[in-house]
Amino acid sequence: MTRLSSGILTLILLAACACGQLRICGSCGREDLAGGTACAVCKGPLPPLEPGQPDSAPALSDASGTGSVADALSKQVFDLVKRDVEAARQEEDRRPEVALARYENARALLTLARAEHLPPGTARVVLDGLQRCRTALAVAGQACSACGGSGRQQVARVQLAGGDGEAAAETKLTTGAACATCGGAGTIRGRRGVEATRLLILQGRREAGLQQQAAGRVAAGRAWIPPSWPQERTPEQLALIRRTLAAECSACAGLGLEPCRRCLGSGTLPCKNKACRQGWVEQTVGNTLTPKTALTRRVKCPDCQGTTRVACPACRGGGGTACSGCNGTGTSEPCRSCGGEGTVPCRSCRTRATTEQTEPCETCQGTRRMLCNRCHGEGYQSR
Ligand SMILES: [Zn+2]
Ligand SMILES: [Zn+2]
Ligand SMILES: [Zn+2]
Ligand SMILES: [Zn+2]
Ligand SMILES: [Zn+2]
Ligand SMILES: [Zn+2]
Ligand SMILES: [Zn+2]
Numbered sequence: 001m002t003r004l005s006s007g008i009l010t011l012i013l014l015a016a017c018a019c020g021q022l023r024i025c026g027s028c029g030r031e032d033l034a035g036g037t038a039c040a041v042c043k044g045p046l047p048p049l050e051p052g053q054p055d056s057a058p059a060l061s062d063a064s065g066t067g068s069v070a071d072a073l074s075k076q077v078f079d080l081v082k083r084d085v086e087a088a089r090q091e092e093d094r095r096p097e098v099a100l101a102r103y104e105n106a107r108a109l110l111t112l113a114r115a116e117h118l119p120p121g122t123a124r125v126v127l128d129g130l131q132r133c134r135t136a137l138a139v140a141g142q143a144c145s146a147c148g149g150s151g152r153q154q155v156a157r158v159q160l161a162g163g164d165g166e167a168a169a170e171t172k173l174t175t176g177a178a179c180a181t182c183g184g185a186g187t188i189r190g191r192r193g194v195e196a197t198r199l200l201i202l203q204g205r206r207e208a209g210l211q212q213q214a215a216g217r218v219a220a221g222r223a224w225i226p227p228s229w230p231q232e233r234t235p236e237q238l239a240l241i242r243r244t245l246a247a248e249c250s251a252c253a254g255l256g257l258e259p260c261r262r263c264l265g266s267g268t269l270p271c272k273n274k275a276c277r278q279g280w281v282e283q284t285v286g287n288t289l290t291p292k293t294a295l296t297r298r299v300k301c302p303d304c305q306g307t308t309r310v311a312c313p314a315c316r317g318g319g320g321t322a323c324s325g326c327n328g329t330g331t332s333e334p335c336r337s338c339g340g341e342g343t344v345p346c347r348s349c350r351t352r353a354t355t356e357q358t359e360p361c362e363t364c365q366g367t368r369r370m371l372c373n374r375c376h377g378e379g380y381q382s383r
Contacts, residue, residue, distance in 0.1 A: 042247075042331065042340075044340075047115065071117055073112060073113065074112075074113040074114060074117030074118055075117075076226075077109050077110065077112050077113035077118075078113065078118055078119070078122065080106075080109050080225075080226070081106045081109050081110060081113075081122065081126065083215070084102045084103065084105050084106035084109070085102070085103070085106055085125060085126060085129065087099075087102045087208075087211060088100075088102035088103045088106070088129055088133075089129075092129070092132065092133065092136075095204065095207070096132075096133045096136035096137055096204075097133075097137060097200045097201055097203060097204025097205075097207075098204045098207045098208050098211075099129065099133050099204075100130065100133035100134065100137060100201065100204055101201075101204045101205045101207070101208030101209075102208050102211075103126055103129040103130045103133060104130065104222075104245060105208070105212070105223055105224050105245075106126045106129075107126050107127070107130065107244065108222075108223045108241045108242075108244040108245050109223070109225070109241065110122070110123055110126060111240045111241060111244050112233075112237055112240060112241060137197055137200065137201065138197075151178060151184040151185055152177070152178065152184070193259060193265040193266070193267075193319045193320070194252075194255065194257045194258060194259045194260075194265055194319060194320040195259050195265055197255060198252060198253045198255060201253045201254075201255075202253060205222070208224075209224065212224035218230065220238055220241055220242055220377075221241070221242035221243075221245060221246055221376070221377065221378050222242070222245035222246065223241045223242060223244070223245055225241065234364070234365050234367045234369070235343050235346075235363075235364055235365075235367065235369050235370050235371045235377065236342075236343050236367060236369050238342075238371065238377050239341065239342025239343045239371060239372070239377035239378075239379060240342070242342060242376075242377045242378050242379070243340070243342045243377065243378055243379030243380060246332070246375070246378035246379055246380045246382070247331050247332065247379070247380055248330060248331060248332065249323060249325050249326035249329070249330050249331055249332045250325070250332065250382060251323055251324075251325030251326065252323035252325060252326065252330065254330040254331075255320075255323070255330060256322065256323050256326060256328045256329060256330035257318075257320035257321065257322065257323055257328070258320065258321060258322070258323045258324060258325075259319065259320060259321075260312060260314050260315035260318075260319055260320055260321045261314070261321070262312055262313075262314035262315070263312035263314065263315060263319065265319045265320065266312070266319060267311065267312055267315060267317045267318055267319035268309035268310060268311060268312055268317065269309065269310055269311075269312050269313075270308065270309060270310075271301060271303050271304035271307075271308050271309060271310050272303070272310070273301050273302075273303040273304065275301070276301040276303060276304060276308070278308055279300060279301050279304060279305075279306035279307060279308045280298045280299065280300060280301060280306065281298070281299060281300075281301045281302070282296045282297070282298055283296065283297055283298075283299050284296050285297055331380075332380040332381055332382070333380065333381045334379060334380055334381070335372060335374055335375035335378065335379055335380055335381055336374070336381070337372050337373065337374035337375065338372035338374070338375060338379065340379045340380065341372070341379060342371065342372055342375060342377040342378060342379035343369040343370060343371055343372055343377065344369065344370060344371075344372050344373070345368060345369060345370075346361060346363050346364035346367070346368050346369055346370040347363070347370060348361050348362070348363040348364065348370070349361045349363070349364060349368050
């Protein structure tokens with residue numbers, strides 16, 4: 001990554017403000033657009049809305065160096081987020097699954113920065129990227145890339161007009177028969193089922209993990225952080241990062257779906273019409289003299305339209321049903337020991353008399369909270 005393109009990205013991050021205010025729920029890591037005080041998904045409290053105009057200059061543009069600790073952390077977070085976003089942008093077209101993992105990491109890191117200390121719109125850049133990758137990795141109903149969603153094949157027309165080169169050049173493409181890729185539907189159905197999508201997302205995470213390792217970051221749960229952070233950051237901060245990513249149901253990688261058992265994820269079942277022979281039914285043409293000479297003609301089966309298969313009623317053709325691990329929500333259950341916080345009151349502090357404390361407690365760095373022993377700061381039950 002050159003210095004130039006990194007500068008451009010900063011500009012993009014800076015410019016992408018003004019739209020609605022997006023906030024990230026600190027409890028479950030979901031985005032909030034509604035603007036209420038509680039998360040629509042997990043009912044956790046949301047950070048307060050920023051006041052209308054960012055009158056005070058963002059800490060990142062403050063070069064005077066008088067920033068508080070919070071400013072320094074926000075700046076570090078912004079630099080890390082920027083690198084994740086840069087990497088994601090490079091992967092987005094070719095490997096959206098890798099880009100998704102990088103955007104997810106950026107989203108987790110953002111929970112440590114206070115919104116007013118970041119350039120406005122930083123969160124939006126991350127969340128928009130997440131949305132694009134999720135759309136690209138959609139299980140079904142995705143627009144067919146072969147026909148651009150039109151359902152018709154684009155056929156090159158070669159010199160139909162003859163002679164006149166200009167007219168031929170004008171219309172090089174013409175709309176042809178039903179697109180072979182999507183069968184004319186315009187959307188992809190079942191080409192990449194629930195299971196294939198889940199595996200692709202996991203593969204993208206592995207790839208992104210290798211990139212992060214190569215860049216010298218270390219794992220904190222599913223998040224990738226600087227190697228100094230496990231010591232530098234408080235247990236509460238580490239839990240904040242970890243639980244953003246741990247909130248996702250691990251059984252379905254957050255998709256909320258599992259392959260339909262009835263149709264094994266294909267979305268279709270064999271046509272049940274008894275008269276259907278490979279998509280065709282024979283019809284007797286009336287008005288004949290004797291049954292023996294009665295004419296029959298073959299017409300497309302009305303049930304399957306000649307395709308020999310009908311949409312699976314259990315999954316309504318989508319190939320997926322609600323994940324049994326999360327009832328389709330895509331999120332996992334909060335840890336029973338810490339109630340989803342990821343931290344519990346520090347045990348070392350509790351056993352020492354407060355008057356004895358001359359130096360901050362090593363376990364909790366004086367914050368009086370330590371990582372939950374059960375979930376190790378994830379805040380959610382792992383399956
Ligand atoms: Zn939430
Ligand atoms: Zn198509
Ligand atoms: Zn049929
Ligand atoms: Zn099904
Ligand atoms: Zn699930
Ligand atoms: Zn302590
Ligand atoms: Zn816990």
